[in-house]
Amino acid sequence: MALSDLIKKYEKVYVLRIGHRPERDKRITTHVGLVARAFGANGFILADICDESVMQSLRKVIERWGGDMYIECGVSGKSYVKNWKRIGGEVIHLTMYGLHVDDVIGAIRESPRPKLIVVGAEKVPPFYYEEADYNVAIGNQPHSEVAALAIFLDRLYQGRELHLEFPNARARIIPSPRGKKVVSLENTSSTR
Numbered sequence: 244m245a246l247s248d249l250i251k252k253y254e255k256v257y258v259l260r261i262g263h264r265p266e267r268d269k270r271i272t273t274h275v276g277l278v279a280r281a282f283g284a285n286g287f288i289l290a291d292i293c294d295e296s297v298m299q300s301l302r303k304v305i306e307r308w309g310g311d312m313y314i315e316c317g318v319s320g321k322s323y324v325k326n327w328k329r330i331g332g333e334v335i336h337l338t339m340y341g342l343h344v345d346d347v348i349g350a351i352r353e354s355p356r357p358k359l360i361v362v363g364a365e366k367v368p369p370f371y372y373e374e375a376d377y378n379v380a381i382g383n384q385p386h387s388e389v390a391a392l393a394i395f396l397d398r399l400y401q402g403r404e405l406h407l408e409f410p411n412a413r414a415r416i417i418p419s420p421r422g423k424k425v426v427s428l429e430n431t432s433s434t435r
């Protein structure tokens with residue numbers, strides 16, 4: 244299934260990563276971007292800062308494994324949220340303090356509005372709690388933005404995102420019971 248088919252009801256499902264600290268969050272922010280792509284978002288925005296190593300890692304994955312996720316960095320997170328709402332989109336802030344995902348996912352899934360999913364790092368400013376249409380908890384225990392995002396997208400798409408096919412890939416994996424099988428543009432290679 245193509246990404247456009249998966250999200251056609253919403254047009255846009257973007258992830259806004261706020262609070263990135265370049266000295267300690269490179270890996271986890273990269274993983275937020277990778278999960279956004281692999282689990283069916285079509286945009287990833289790194290707010291308030293540009294970290295070239297994160298953006299470069301994401302570009303490399305998109306180049307090799309395909310897809311056309313839009314990526315951007317350095318825009319104001321607060322302005323982005325305000326503009327998103329101005330164009331009629333809804334803002335979903337993932338936080339352990341929010342309403343349980345089971346209690347709100349039905350309404351979120353049914354609404355055709357473009358979705359901006361906000362994930363934090365350390366302390367999230369009150370602005371995001373106040374501006375969000377939904378503050379959503381993936382259970383009310385602290386864990387991780389990577390886990391929270393993956394589970395949220397999986398619940399939104401009811402598992403269909405795990406069957407996504409990415410256009411323009413340079414390589415594709417052939418599922419294998421053992422070892423690694425990868426088809427490249429010209430040849431098939433096998434390694435164990």
Ligand code: SAM
Pocket residue numbers: 336337338339340361362363364365366367379380381382383384385386387388389391
């Ligand atoms: N105490 C912090 C807070 O303000 O929520 C936890 C920070 S946690 C390390 C980083 C991010 O992971 C949070 O901003 C949130 O987006 C996400 N997160 C962690 N646990 C979550 C949960 N149970 N439900 C939803 N999101 C969660």
